[in-house]
Amino acid sequence: MASFAPSSGLSSLLKEGTKHIAGVDAAVLKNIDACTQLGALVSTSLGPHARRKIVVNRLGKLFVTSDAATILRELEVIHPAAQLLVKAAEAQEREAGDGTAAVVILASALLEQAEQMLRMGLHTSEIITGYEQALATALKELETLPTHSVNDVKSLPDVTAALTTCIASKQYSLEGILAPLVADACLTVLPSNPAHFSVENVRVAKILGGALSDSLVVHGSVLTRDTAGVVKKVDAAKVAVFTCDFDSSQTETKGTVLIKSAAQLTDYTRSEEAAMDAKVRELVDAGVTVVASPKFGDVALHFLDTYKVAAIKCASKFDLRRVARTTGAVALAKLITPTTDEIGRCDQVVVEEVGSTKVTVLRQQSAASRVATVVLRGSTANLMEDVERVVDDAVNVFKGITKDGRFVAGAGATEMALAARVQKVADAASGLEQYALEAFGAALTTMPKRIAENAGLDAPSVMAALTAAHAAGQDSVGVNVEGGDGSPGGSPTTLNAADAAVWDQYAVKYWSIRLAAEAALTVLRVDQIIMAKEAGGPKPRDMLAADVHDGAP
Known part of the structure; x- marks a missing residue:
């Protein structure tokens, strides 16, 4: 009779199918390798001459973009360490709205340097200590590097100049077209207290055809569809917004109507028409146009046309929300007559x-316009x-300006200045942390090396x-x-970024360095990976994600 021999070690504590990886070679170095691969993928998407990526997600949607946030979101990275990046x-993206590529590239570079030190024989604790000292030094020195500041967030020329670099880094040569448009849209909806600015108030409408130079800013909302009725223009409009269908009310339970004659059918139809006529007349009496x-x-559409009421069909909940935000209306869940405050x-x-x-344009020319559309x-x-992704990044940069208007030199100048100052600290260090510094x-x-390589320059010379x-x-x-x-004080491969008005937002640079270093430190602190076997069946739907049929803008 065979005897049962229980398994020993960690596998005896976990369910069957659980993966366990431990040790410097198996866990740490493999984690670093996964992160450096992710960094290499994103590195060519940095700078004005960034390369595009063609990404086809699991729904079959095609993306052609150099935006790192979009690439990372649609790739659905599953490696645990790479997921940390x-x-x-x-x-x-949440903190600054820009600089996602810098985070991944810098974190992967830090891990690549850490791999070399591990192979030299340094312990991870010594690397972590050195990196923490270097991070504190870099963030402290960063405060001394701002070269420009936007003191008046309501100045169109100042805001346009501040947004130019952000746009040029993603759509090079188009910054002259897009920067004034985004600045105009942001200033249109800027509240009296700039700190209360919301990125949701600047929307984008895409219309196929023409050239990018034909783009414009509309003070209000633009819906890329015609109205449902015959009324095409209403001045001084009073708008009612309903989240339910504007149609005859349906019974809560199924029922059967027995009609025995043509007269009964006519009476039944007339009763529905009379009820709808009464509802529309109530809206008209309330002033709704x-x-x-x-x-x-x-x-319903027949009676709306009869009473000269325009009908805007919003199949998407996002369009309904946009109309309500533009007009200040309260969205009603039932087909009732709105009050004066709800109109x-x-x-x-x-x-x-x-x-x-x-297109249907809801134009608000008043200074208190709540929505602007590019x-x-x-x-x-x-x-x-x-x-559109570039416009969204630029709007986020403007939001950052309303909180902190400081800018540092761009084009990799800030990273080089910080590297030189960290090197001075390293030269003064005496322990093994010197290598990590x-x-x-x-x-x-x-960062500047990748910018030079993507621009086709001789990186070693630069x-x-x-x-x-x-x-x-x-x-x-x-x-x-x-x-x-080059610019004054520069050369054919370098330029004075401050004189050339090439700036990076201070907050974007601060958070990118901090988050990249913290992500690298987290990966270095991991010595074991334990992955449970995936549960069978379909994955649970993300309730926070937008429905693919919602038509989110």
């Missing part, structure tokens, strides 16, 4: 033709989607010129992606 990039609803019945106001509701597309024109849907500085130089300039105390010298003669 993705989470850090998501935190950067525009109705927005997900769906309109034929009978929204709008200067004009009009159907216009942009290219070959009819109408983008373009030859392809992928181009406009990529430009030097490695942190070397990782910071990865880095040599940058190192010499910063050793001489020129903290604002960065990579000149355009080549040529």
